[in-house]
Amino acid sequence: xxxxxxxxxxxxxxxxxxxxxxxxxxxxxxxxxxxxxxxxxxxxxxxxxxxxxxxxxxxxxxxxxxxxxxxxxxxxxxxxxxxxxxxxxxxxxxxxxxxxxxxxxxxxxxxxxxxxxxxxxxxxxxxxxxxxxxxxxxxxxxxxxxxxxxxxxxxxxxxxxxxxxxxxxxxxxxxxxxxxxxxxxxxxxxxxxxxxxxxxxxxxxxxxxxxxxxxxxxxxxxxxxxxxxxxxxxxxxxxxxxxxxxxxxxxxxxxxxxxxxxxxxxxxxxxxxxxxxxxxxxxxxxxxxxxxxxxxxxxxxxxxxxxxxxxxxxxxxxxxxxxxxxxxxxxxxxxxxxxxxxxxxxxxxxxxxxxxxxxxxxxxxxxxxxxxxxxxxxxxxxxxxxxxxxxxxxxxxxxxxxxxxxxxxxxxxxxxxxxxxxxx
Amino acid sequence: xxxxxxxxxxxxxxxxxxxxxxxxxxxxxxxxxxxxxxxxxxxxxxxxxxxxxxxxxxxxxxxxxxxxxxxxxxxxxxxxxxxxxxxxxxxxxxxxxxxxxxxxxxxxxxxxxxxxxxxxxxxxxxxxxxxxxxxxxxxxxxxxxxxxxxxxxxxxxxxxxxxxxxxxxxxxxxxxxxxxxxxxxxxxxxxxxxxxxxxxxxxxxxxxxxxxxxxxxxxxxxxxxxxxxxxxxxxxxxxxxxxxxxxxxxxxxxxxxxxxxxxxxxxxxxxxxxxxxxxxxxxxxxxxxxxxxxxxxxxxxxxxxxxxxxxxxxxxxxxxxxxxxxxxxxxxxxxxxxxxxxxxxxxxxxxxxxxxxxxxxxxxxxxxxxxxxxxxxxxxxxxxxxxxxxxxxxxxxxxxxxxxxxxxxxxxxxxxxxxxxxxx
Numbered sequence: 001x002x003x004x005x006x007x008x009x010x011x012x013x014x015x016x017x018x019x020x021x022x023x024x025x026x027x028x029x030x031x032x033x034x035x036x037x038x039x040x041x042x043x044x045x046x047x048x049x050x051x052x053x054x055x056x057x058x059x060x061x062x063x064x065x066x067x068x069x070x071x072x073x074x075x076x077x078x079x080x081x082x083x084x085x086x087x088x089x090x091x092x093x094x095x096x097x098x099x100x101x102x103x104x105x106x107x108x109x110x111x112x113x114x115x116x117x118x119x120x121x122x123x124x125x126x127x128x129x130x131x132x133x134x135x136x137x138x139x140x141x142x143x144x145x146x147x148x149x150x151x152x153x154x155x156x157x158x159x160x161x162x163x164x165x166x167x168x169x170x171x172x173x174x175x176x177x178x179x180x181x182x183x184x185x186x187x188x189x190x191x192x193x194x195x196x197x198x199x200x201x202x203x204x205x206x207x208x209x210x211x212x213x214x215x216x217x218x219x220x221x222x223x224x225x226x227x228x229x230x231x232x233x234x235x236x237x238x239x240x241x242x243x244x245x246x247x248x249x250x251x252x253x254x255x256x257x258x259x260x261x262x263x264x265x266x267x268x269x270x271x272x273x274x275x276x277x278x279x280x281x282x283x284x285x286x287x288x289x290x291x292x293x294x295x296x297x298x299x300x301x302x303x304x305x306x307x308x309x310x311x312x313x314x315x316x317x318x319x320x321x322x323x324x325x326x327x328x329x330x331x332x333x334x335x336x337x338x339x340x341x342x343x344x345x346x347x348x349x350x351x352x353x354x355x356x357x358x359x360x361x362x363x364x365x366x367x368x369x370x371x372x373x374x375x376x377x378x379x380x381x382x383x384x385x386x387x388x389x390x391x392x393x394x395x396x397x398x399x400x401x402x403x404x405x406x407x408x409x410x411x412x413x414x415x416x417x418x419x420x421x422x423x424x
Numbered sequence: 425x426x427x428x429x430x431x432x433x434x435x436x437x438x439x440x441x442x443x444x445x446x447x448x449x450x451x452x453x454x455x456x457x458x459x460x461x462x463x464x465x466x467x468x469x470x471x472x473x474x475x476x477x478x479x480x481x482x483x484x485x486x487x488x489x490x491x492x493x494x495x496x497x498x499x500x501x502x503x504x505x506x507x508x509x510x511x512x513x514x515x516x517x518x519x520x521x522x523x524x525x526x527x528x529x530x531x532x533x534x535x536x537x538x539x540x541x542x543x544x545x546x547x548x549x550x551x552x553x554x555x556x557x558x559x560x561x562x563x564x565x566x567x568x569x570x571x572x573x574x575x576x577x578x579x580x581x582x583x584x585x586x587x588x589x590x591x592x593x594x595x596x597x598x599x600x601x602x603x604x605x606x607x608x609x610x611x612x613x614x615x616x617x618x619x620x621x622x623x624x625x626x627x628x629x630x631x632x633x634x635x636x637x638x639x640x641x642x643x644x645x646x647x648x649x650x651x652x653x654x655x656x657x658x659x660x661x662x663x664x665x666x667x668x669x670x671x672x673x674x675x676x677x678x679x680x681x682x683x684x685x686x687x688x689x690x691x692x693x694x695x696x697x698x699x700x701x702x703x704x705x706x707x708x709x710x711x712x713x714x715x716x717x718x719x720x721x722x723x724x725x726x727x728x729x730x731x732x733x734x735x736x737x738x739x740x741x742x743x744x745x746x747x748x749x750x751x752x753x754x755x756x757x758x759x760x761x762x763x764x765x766x767x768x769x770x771x772x773x774x775x776x777x778x779x780x781x782x783x784x785x786x787x788x789x790x791x792x793x794x795x796x797x798x799x800x801x802x803x804x805x806x807x808x809x810x811x812x813x814x815x816x817x818x819x820x821x822x823x824x825x826x827x828x829x830x831x832x833x834x835x836x837x838x839x840x841x842x843x844x845x846x847x848x
Contacts, residue, residue: 035610036507080738083460182738183607186459314606
């Protein structure tokens, strides 16, 4: 782990404290101080990331955009913010009836790629050919009763990760499609690159905490510092950690971070949760796989470490308001996965139950429902996935002059078969 | 004028059409396609701006931030978006009673400059020492009955330009302090740099048209494409042009642009208007000084040309809502300067009268009021300005390790005495 500090493009606050959980090193939140710090190198002794180093990461990075029914203008804005060298993968779950919004998205992406001379990949989540590819590759869990890939956000992210793995690139970043500020998108990806470089570790994750979130309150705009569901998710994740360390902590600030990036070497080893449980489950999964509490057969990772950088961006996170139901749903899905994790100790589980009952999200005596947890993407037969995608998935499009999904580098021998944990 | 097109950092739409008005060349609006176009060079034959070329402009650019009673958080955000190599000049008209907001701004700026190791200059618009310096330098018109510099926005911009001239830098960009999106600020300055480089002309101006403006409408956010006062200002500016060419035009899209940049070689030759008339008056002044209609003794400029680039940014312009009165005031101040310009032909003047009467902004038979028009900053005795500022203006602060206002390069011999036009 290189010390954090200056980079030519972006200046980050230094992070001095980390919280350890087995091999997992959670860095306390650090702020972006300056979006563009010029060519100044700063005081020697502090970490310096050159523009070239950031470009090197971007050239190895896939940006997955899960997208559902956003307007053309919003999508155009998001695309315009993604640095040129990143490869865009759009995973859409947009309506195809009565208007085919996916075709609109395809036109938008094609036009953008032509104007900017860059490639991209897109696929529709509910394409029967995609479902066939997923089944052939060995993950029938992802398929619903209609024979299609399930419709959740976690499922879109999983598909995006699988496609990213097909490209042979090393890093994966997620960007939500419902972002009204292209400059924020741009900052997120630059933060991914700076963070992944500074982590200097094959198993690294960077999670974004947005600076503020504009909301309507009494007809005025109000800049809220914390998201409604984030507060709860972070609180219980921190309690989970504190139960082991014996020290209260607030280190986890990005439990629900939609915007995050990771090395594929890490991502391919992680199980992903379905729906909106996906983001908080990433922390739970890190603790389960690399926390040193369970026998999970990742000696190569345990011998290294898993840095998790949390970075507060300067731009406000300005997106569509999905309403209170959405937030309540997200909050409860996060608590469901926490509750059922084998690393959650009884006091945390009890606190979750009490909270959910108080919120009337659970009747007294009931157990929280289980969320879907999928096997790691690394367990897929990616060669088969690619072949069936290319031959059967009509919505799978590679924009550009050449195929972007190439026969793979050999899969790491160390990747284990997926293991499924059940809660105690 | 180099052709517009690719640059390493930012990709702009090509602009094919320009409208000429004497030496003034107004380029039609061109869009930013990509915030960061990587190291790709694009098709040969189209203009390419290297990152190095943009940095070269930024190193010669002063960013003036007129500021009045913004919160600390908003100011911090704006500062964080300004590329490192630009020199920040904050001109504040914030309240000093009951709380001294200027001191809060000074602390914010000092803290930011320390963290980022960059210099800055700040001054309060109503500092008696500033008024003394302005009087000594030869512009008593700027002083009000209280013996202080007048309180308008145009006046703040004029002071900013004078300070910029003291630094010996070549370019000046304005950034409003009430911007909630640091990424938008960053994009604006990058657009200034790209535009001024592409203009390749000592007398150049770049004006920003924001992509959209979020507004509250029926409790929802609505992304408006046009500002309320911009539409009117642009319409009448375009009519002014069309009366000469005989062809209707919509080329002017940035009549009220608060965000704009220009070479000081151009700026020092221009008169500025007071208050909110300042921005639309810039177009009027370009037509008056360099339109070839009036004898204005700028042979060196007339032998060259004055490109005005208009660039639509990707980010929404997201700022505080100043209310309907503010908008109506801005609109009418723009029309006042247009009406009284000697280059406005009678049909345009009549249309302005009709509009103002219809808006009940003017009684039938009345004339629109005149706005204050100040002599060019180039007519100031800048050596005296600097000396009195440094000795008498207590709020004039240079943050950093050395003096930023240096004895000047000799004033261009060609700078004329200010001329005052009266309308026909």
